[in-house]
Amino acid sequence: MDNVLQLLQTVIVICIVLSALLLISLDIFYKGRKKHIRVIFKRITKHGGLNSNRSKWTYSNNYTVDCKYPDSEKLHTFRCEKTVFDLLNEGKSYCVRVKLRQIIKIYKK
Numbered sequence: 001m002d003n004v005l006q007l008l009q010t011v012i013v014i015c016i017v018l019s020a021l022l023l024i025s026l027d028i029f030y031k032g033r034k035k036h037i038r039v040i041f042k043r044i045t046k047h048g049g050l051n052s053n054r055s056k057w058t059y060s061n062n063y064t065v066d067c068k069y070p071d072s073e074k075l076h077t078f079r080c081e082k083t084v085f086d087l088l089n090e091g092k093s094y095c096v097r098v099k100l101r102q103i104i105k106i107y108k109k
Helices: 002-029 082-087
Strands: 033-050 057-068 075-080 093-099 102-107
Touching: 057 082, 075 082, 082 102
Parallel strands: 075 102
Antiparallel strands: 033 057, 033 093, 057 075, 093 102
């Protein structure tokens, strides 16, 4: 019985390590996709948490954009940095690079 539990524990640890390696390699090697979007709604939300020293409660802004693809009516929500967020306008269409549900670049028309 101990051998079976030890084997199961080893398999679980290997799965966790492999999934972490997969996520890291995906972040490094995957460049994202070029998509055409139409911005429907922009919003800034606040996220609260402890600072890096874990001594004080601080807030940070989350920038999200609700978009639709030209050939779909489904609404998609993407994160973005403040610089990208400031360049996007509601109701306008853009060609952007999307990587892991985040807009990382806006292309000129």
